[in-house]
Amino acid sequence: NHINEGVVTWSSPSNIALIKYWGKKESQIPENPSISFTLNDCKTTTTLKYSKKEDVNHFSFEIYLDGEQKDDFKPKIETFFKRIEHYVPFLKEYHFTIETSNTFPHSSGIASSASGMSALALCVMSIEKALSETSSSEDEMSQSYFNKKASFLARLGSGSACRSIEGDLIVWGEHKEIKGSSDAYGIVYPYEVHDHFKNYQDTILLVDKGEKQVSSTVGHNLMHNHPFAKRRFEQAHEHMSKLIAILKTGDLDAFIEIVESEALTLHAMMMTSLPYFILMKPNTLEIINAIWAYRNRTKSKICFTLDAGANVHVLYPENEKDAVMEFINNELVVYCQNRHYISDQIGFGANQI
Ligand code: PMV
Numbered sequence: 001n002h003i004n005e006g007v008v009t010w011s012s013p014s015n016i017a018l019i020k021y022w023g024k025k026e027s028q029i030p031e032n033p034s035i036s037f038t039l040n041d042c043k044t045t046t047t048l049k050y051s052k053k054e055d056v057n058h059f060s061f062e063i064y065l066d067g068e069q070k071d072d073f074k075p076k077i078e079t080f081f082k083r084i085e086h087y088v089p090f091l092k093e094y095h096f097t098i099e100t101s102n103t104f105p106h107s108s109g110i111a112s113s114a115s116g117m118s119a120l121a122l123c124v125m126s127i128e129k130a131l132s133e134t135s136s137s138e139d140e141m142s143q144s145y146f147n148k149k150a151s152f153l154a155r156l157g158s159g160s161a162c163r164s165i166e167g168d169l170i171v172w173g174e175h176k177e178i179k180g181s182s183d184a185y186g187i188v189y190p191y192e193v194h195d196h197f198k199n200y201q202d203t204i205l206l207v208d209k210g211e212k213q214v215s216s217t218v219g220h221n222l223m224h225n226h227p228f229a230k231r232r233f234e235q236a237h238e239h240m241s242k243l244i245a246i247l248k249t250g251d252l253d254a255f256i257e258i259v260e261s262e263a264l265t266l267h268a269m270m271m272t273s274l275p276y277f278i279l280m281k282p283n284t285l286e287i288i289n290a291i292w293a294y295r296n297r298t299k300s301k302i303c304f305t306l307d308a309g310a311n312v313h314v315l316y317p318e319n320e321k322d323a324v325m326e327f328i329n330n331e332l333v334v335y336c337q338n339r340h341y342i343s344d345q346i347g348f349g350a351n352q353i
Pocket of ligand 1: 159
C-alpha cells in the first residue's frame with residue numbers, strides 16, 4: 001500500500017424500520033426482509049484518521065465521542081474490525097483515530113448504532129477506494145460498488161446500519177418480489193413510490209432516555225427457539241408483499257395498518273420470549289392511545305412505530321405537518337421526558353464531508 005496517512009469524514013443518518021428486522025442467523029444475516037425510511041437529521045459524523053504502523057499483527061485505534069476518549073466503545077469496534085477484516089485486509093496496517101459525534105443527544109435513547117456503524121463503514125470504504133486508486137491495475141471504483149460494499153460492511157457492525165447508506169426507502173433481506181434484494185446488504189427500494197410518501201415526517205417522542213433494557217444482540221437471540229418465530233418471519237414477508245402495492249397506490253390507511261402492526265408485533269415478540277421483556281412504558285401507551293383518538297376525530301393519517309424501546313416515532317405526510325405539530329405540542333409532549341422530542345423526516349443517505 002502506497003498511502004502513509006490520511007483522513008476521511010462521513011456523515012451518516014439513522015433509519016426507522018417500517019417492517020422490522022428482529023431475529024438473525026450467523027454473520028448478521030436477517031431472518032426476514034425489512035424496509036426502512038432513512039432519516040435526515042439524526043446523524044453521526046465520523047472522522048477517521050489513519051497512519052501506517054510497523055506492527056501488522058493487531059488492530060490499533062482510539063475513539064473519541066464529542067472530543068472525549070471513549071474506551072468503553074473499544075470492544076464493539078474491535079469486534080467490528082475482526083468481522084470486516086477479511087473484506088478490507090489493510091486494517092491492521094494502520095493506526096486509526098476515530099472521532100465521532102451525533103446530532104442527537106447521546107442520552108436521548110435514540111440508538112446510534114445504525115448511524116455510527118454506517119459512518120464508520122463508509123470511512124473504511126473511502127480508505128479502500130483511496131488505496132485502489134494508487135494501484136494502477138484497478139479500475140476506478142463505481143459508486144454502486146462503493147455503496148453496496150459500505151452497506152455490506154455496515155451490516156457486520158450492526159444489522160440495521162446497512163439500511164443507512166442511501167435513501168429514502170431501503171430494503172434489506174431477500175424477498176421474492178423485490179428484485180436485487182439481498183440478505184448481505186441494503187438496496188434502494190426499486191419500485192414506484194406514491195407522492196404521499198415524499199418528505200414523510202418522523203417526530204421522535206422521547207419517552208425514556210435511559211439505557212436500553214435489552215441490547216439488540218440479546219433481543220435478536222430471543223428469536224431462537226421462540227414459539228412464534230416461524231410465523232413472525234412469514235408475516236414479515238407477507239407484509240412486504242402488501243407494502244409494495246401500498247407504496248405504489250399511496251393507500252395511507254393500509255400503510256398505517258402495516259406499520260403499527262409491525263411495531264406492536266416487534267414488542268409482542270419480546271413479551272412472548274424467554275426471558276420476556278416489556279419495553280414500552282406507561283407513557284408509550286398513553287401516546288399510542290392519543291394518536292388513535294386523534295385519528296378517529298380527524299382525517300389525519302398519522303401513525304406510530306417503535307424500535308426496541310419506549311420512544312415513539314410519529315410518522316405522517318408532509319401536508320399534515322402544522323396540524324400534527326400542534327397536536328404533538330398540545331397533547332403528546334406531556335408524555336415525553338422533559339417534553340423532549342426530535343423532529344426529523346425522510347432523507348437520502350450518507351454524505352462525505
Ligand atoms: O441493528 P440492530 O441489531 O441494533 O437491530 C435493530 C432492530 C430494530 O431496530 C428493533 C428493528 C429494525 O429493523 O431496525
